[in-house]
Amino acid sequence: MRVLLVDDDSDYRDELIRGLADQGMESMAVDRGREALDHCDAVDVVLLDLNLPDVDGFEVCRLIRTNSSVPVIIVSGRTDEFDRVLSLRMGADDYVVKPCYLRELAARIDAVVRRAKNSWNPLGRNAMVKDLGELQLDFRRRRVTVNGAEVTLTRKEFDLLALLASEPGRTFTRDQIMREVWGYDSIGDTRTLGVHMVGLRRKLGVPDKIETVRGVGFRLLESSCGSVPI
Structure with missing residues (x-):
């Protein structure tokens, strides 16, 4: 190292x-x-x-x-x-x-x-595109588009969105997100997550797509979606 x-x-x-x-x-x-x-x-x-x-x-x-x-x-x-x-x-x-x-x-x-x-893909080893209606994630290329327009995200913002998109509708707790995306427990400090969530919502331009579950965590709202191999 x-x-x-x-x-x-x-x-x-x-x-x-x-x-x-x-x-x-x-x-x-x-x-x-x-x-x-x-x-x-x-x-x-x-x-x-x-x-x-x-x-x-x-x-x-x-x-x-x-x-x-x-x-x-x-x-x-x-x-x-x-x-x-x-x-x-x-x-x-x-x-x-x-x-x-x-x-x-x-x-x-x-x-x-x-x-x-690590090339992190929560959908598994096969490269996939996740179609979430107006939102689309390309895990292999680490690209995100909203209504056809590409959105530039930081590495952590993409990983955060990818985790939520792996199971639309599921609520991920703050501690789960910190372990999966940052690699360690939050130990009561989730300010890092909060800052990245604000930035992610702002860049996506569809803030209601990611819902805050008060006192628990966050979830990506379900829509007509699917995964396709590329």
Whole structure:
């Protein structure tokens, strides 16, 4: 496992590099956002601080996501909800607050890398197109169209929609969604899911298609639908 650590605190970088090595991970470190852009495609995951001396961490995350699908975990001392939400909207896969437990961080790294490497298809190994009326999902190409127009989703937004579309009408609990899409339990914190759900509904342009089941989770409303092989 190759990790790119982007942080200008040399003491923290050195400590984290040693800790990740104990977890069997190989790390390289840079202290500038622009340097991170040069190396992100050579690693399996990026750990990105928000406070960088040259480029704002949010902008670095956005630029990485524009040009690469490498998973990005924000590791920051900022605890404000605004920072979490903006990071996720910029394309981050996860957000961890410093100081953090090394084992938890390693588990989150494993989860996002596993999800990124696996070609996840809840309908099974055969490539399928799921037809949900005005909404159509192409699992092999990871494409979504609404009324014939293609909609661009992030990796996590597509996985979230794909899970709901695997069983239209079924209510998936928040904990189930966090386990299936993010690879770990929510441990009472489902803000990440909430942010992605807001973005997904906005991009689809059919917000009533995904129903919130109060106190439980979410479900994709049934319509005349089917699955066809491609």
